[in-house]
Amino acid sequence: MSIDRIVLAFAGSVVLISLLFAHLHSANWLWLTAFVGANMLQAAFTGFCPLAIILKKLGVKPGAAFFTQS
Numbered sequence: 126m127s128i129d130r131i132v133l134a135f136a137g138s139v140v141l142i143s144l145l146f147a148h149l150h151s152a153n154w155l156w157l158t159a160f161v162g163a164n165m166l167q168a169a170f171t172g173f174c175p176l177a178i179i180l181k182k183l184g185v186k187p188g189a190a191f192f193t194q195s
Contacts (some may be wrong), residue, residue, distance in 0.1 A: 127179045129188030135162050135176060 147154035160169050166178070168174045181187055 127186050127188035128177050129190040131180055131185060132174055132176050132190075136165055 143154045143161070147158070164174070177187075177190075179190050187188040
């Protein structure tokens with residue numbers, strides 16, 4: 126699995142989990158959803174993704190979507 130697919134799967138999972146927690150516990154969990162959405166939006170324009178950098182350092186195969194230069 127490439128960095129791109131892991132990043133998308135991770136972001137989608139965090140969004141769904143935070144929505145579940147917002148429904149079950151507190152609406153404050155929606156701030157996490159907003160943070161993930163904002164990070165995805167800036168990554169779409171800049172190509173910069175902190176998770177992609179971490180995954181590259183861990184040796185995951187890079188994809189084409191993110192800049193992972195340190």
